[in-house]
Amino acid sequence: MRNWAPPLAGTALAVAAWWLATVAFGIPPYILPAPPDVLAVFGEHGGYLLDQTWVTLAETLLGYALAVAAGVLIAVLIATFRTVEQSVYPLLIAVNAVPKVAVAPILVVWMGFGQLPKVVMVFLVCFFPIVISTATGLRSTPAELIELSRSLRAGWARSFLQVRFPHALPQIFVGLKVAISLAVIGAVIGEFVGAEAGLGYVIVQSGAAADTALAFAAMALLGAMSIALFYILAALEHLLLPWARETTA
Amino acid sequence: MIEVSGVSRVFPGRSGAVTALQGIDLRVREHESVAVIGRSGCGKSTLLRLIAGLIPATGGQVRVAGEPVTGPRPDVSLMFQRPALLPWRTVLGNVLLPVEFLGRSKAAHLDRARELLNLAGLEGFERRLPHELSGGMQQRVALCRSLICEPKVMLMDEPFSALDALTREELSAELQRIQLENTTTTVLVTHSIEEAVLLADRVVVLSARPGRVRKIVEIDVPRPRSLGERLAGYGAELRSLLVERTRGSAR
Ligand SMILES: Nc1ncnc2c1ncn2[C@@H]1O[C@H](COP(=O)(O)OP(=O)(O)OP(=O)(O)O)[C@@H](O)[C@H]1O
Numbered sequence: 298m299r300n301w302a303p304p305l306a307g308t309a310l311a312v313a314a315w316w317l318a319t320v321a322f323g324i325p326p327y328i329l330p331a332p333p334d335v336l337a338v339f340g341e342h343g344g345y346l347l348d349q350t351w352v353t354l355a356e357t358l359l360g361y362a363l364a365v366a367a368g369v370l371i372a373v374l375i376a377t378f379r380t381v382e383q384s385v386y387p388l389l390i391a392v393n394a395v396p397k398v399a400v401a402p403i404l405v406v407w408m409g410f411g412q413l414p415k416v417v418m419v420f421l422v423c424f425f426p427i428v429i430s431t432a433t434g435l436r437s438t439p440a441e442l443i444e445l446s447r448s449l450r451a452g453w454a455r456s457f458l459q460v461r462f463p464h465a466l467p468q469i470f471v472g473l474k475v476a477i478s479l480a481v482i483g484a485v486i487g488e489f490v491g492a493e494a495g496l497g498y499v500i501v502q503s504g505a506a507a508d509t510a511l512a513f514a515a516m517a518l519l520g521a522m523s524i525a526l527f528y529i530l531a532a533l534e535h536l537l538l539p540w541a542r543e544t545t546a
Numbered sequence: 547m548i549e550v551s552g553v554s555r556v557f558p559g560r561s562g563a564v565t566a567l568q569g570i571d572l573r574v575r576e577h578e579s580v581a582v583i584g585r586s587g588c589g590k591s592t593l594l595r596l597i598a599g600l601i602p603a604t605g606g607q608v609r610v611a612g613e614p615v616t617g618p619r620p621d622v623s624l625m626f627q628r629p630a631l632l633p634w635r636t637v638l639g640n641v642l643l644p645v646e647f648l649g650r651s652k653a654a655h656l657d658r659a660r661e662l663l664n665l666a667g668l669e670g671f672e673r674r675l676p677h678e679l680s681g682g683m684q685q686r687v688a689l690c691r692s693l694i695c696e697p698k699v700m701l702m703d704e705p706f707s708a709l710d711a712l713t714r715e716e717l718s719a720e721l722q723r724i725q726l727e728n729t730t731t732t733v734l735v736t737h738s739i740e741e742a743v744l745l746a747d748r749v750v751v752l753s754a755r756p757g758r759v760r761k762i763v764e765i766d767v768p769r770p771r772s773l774g775e776r777l778a779g780y781g782a783e784l785r786s787l788l789v790e791r792t793r794g795s796a797r
Pocket residue numbers: 557558559564565566584585586587588589590591592593
């Protein structure tokens with residue numbers, strides 16, 4: 298964020314190489330469209346693509362928000378109660394081990410083709426990293442800080458809100474950032490299996506019509522969305538945790 | 547002020563119970579400063595945590611200001627080897643932490659907090675975050691924090707051992723000055739014999755496994771003290787006590 302030049306130069310270089318390849322080897326647009334072909338799609342179907350972007354963004358944000366709320370809550374319970382940890386942790390790991398792509402068709406059977414199965418898919422992919430990072434963060438409070446707050450006669454709530462939770466925040470943000478990059482993927486998986494809208498749906502449709510340029514445009518939008526969400530989160534962290542910059546920079 | 551009578555502490559462990567302390571008897575008078583020395587693992591920190599009410603004794607009794615200790619008391623403050631500052635709070639916020647946690651009036655303590663920070667040479671750093679300070683400065687903040695609520699008893703567990711030699715000397719000189727100005731009772735755990743003879747009225751030598759009071763040495767030198775010949779004599783005596791004990795327990 299401090300220096301835009303290197304990433305911009307890297308992107309420009311990659312696009313140039315791509316363009317050069319399409320021209321030099323005479324690759325037809327339905328195999329690999331050149332950058333101007335993709336740009337042309339934005340001009341032609343701009344409004345349509347924007348609408349589909351909104352659909353995917355809404356699914357992503359809804360599922361993510363639910364995963365943050367539920368993930369943090371479960372993590373607090375895991376970090377607080379031994380029995381919850383022992384009974385819930387193995388279950389969580391087992392659920393996480395199931396490939397999410399395999400669950401997607403079942404979600405369609407249960408919930409149909411609407412927004413809900415996509416939101417649930419996003420939730421499923423985001424939940425685990427958030428729980429793990431939050432629980433780890435909450436359990437890593439240094440012993441001195443615990444003894445300090447005990448010696449100042451702090452109860453559970455005060456100790457949690459003023460010492461343990463703030464101390465866990467940098468660790469929580471690690472999980473939040475991992476989860477946001479998975480969130481968009483989750484939404485697209487949901488849309489691939491069965492949808493009537495969204496950028497994933499656009500990619501499936503354009504594949505059937507051999508409109509590769511449209512698929513590329515949709516992928517570019519997905520990438521941009523992922524990057525934007527990640528950096529919004531990183532900026533939020535930068536703003537909220539100035540004290541943690543030393544360790545996370 | 548502090549009465550430790552026949553106190554023992556056993557830690558249950560997976561490979562059998564560990565008797566950290568056994569039959570400890572110690573009386574610390576009001577305004578007195580006592581240092582505790584002994585080899586690593588002899589139970590110094592355990593003794594401090596017992597007095598602080600952080601852990602219960604498994605035998606005997608600890609009394610502070612005449613009352614049996616059943617848990618942490620607001621008039622007993624604690625200082626650790628590491629500063630243990632909250633990294634998201636400013637220097638001033640960290641010093642005021644006990645005020646907030648113990649439910650005292652913040653406004654009434656603000657001036658005192660500034661005054662303590664000035665005394666510790668930290669004026670102008672009130673709004674800084676701990677990571678912007680050196681280790682020595684952070685430990686000074688911790689010292690200010692432990693003084694803010696005017697504790698009757700200050701318990702310090704190797705407060706200067708993580709610092710370099712110069713900063714360490716500086717801070718122990720500062721502590722000596724604070725002891726002269728204030729009327730707190732202090733128990734200082736230290737690995738440094740120099741620190742012990744410089745700061746304490748009496749030095750308690752603990753033996754290890756199980757931790758017992760081996761000897762209590764009175765340091766009969768007027769204050770303010772500086773490391774001269776008389777203190778060096780006491781230092782030699784304490785050192786020989788520690789070495790002798792090691793030889794004894796090696797058999
Ligand atoms: N929470 C605990 N559980 C089990 N055993 C413990 C616990 N705390 C201390 N002990 C044991 O009690 C003994 C004394 O520990 P303590 O920390 O009081 O030593 P110490 O004198 O402070 O050592 P050091 O100089 O290294 O700080 C050690 O043998 C240690 O293993």
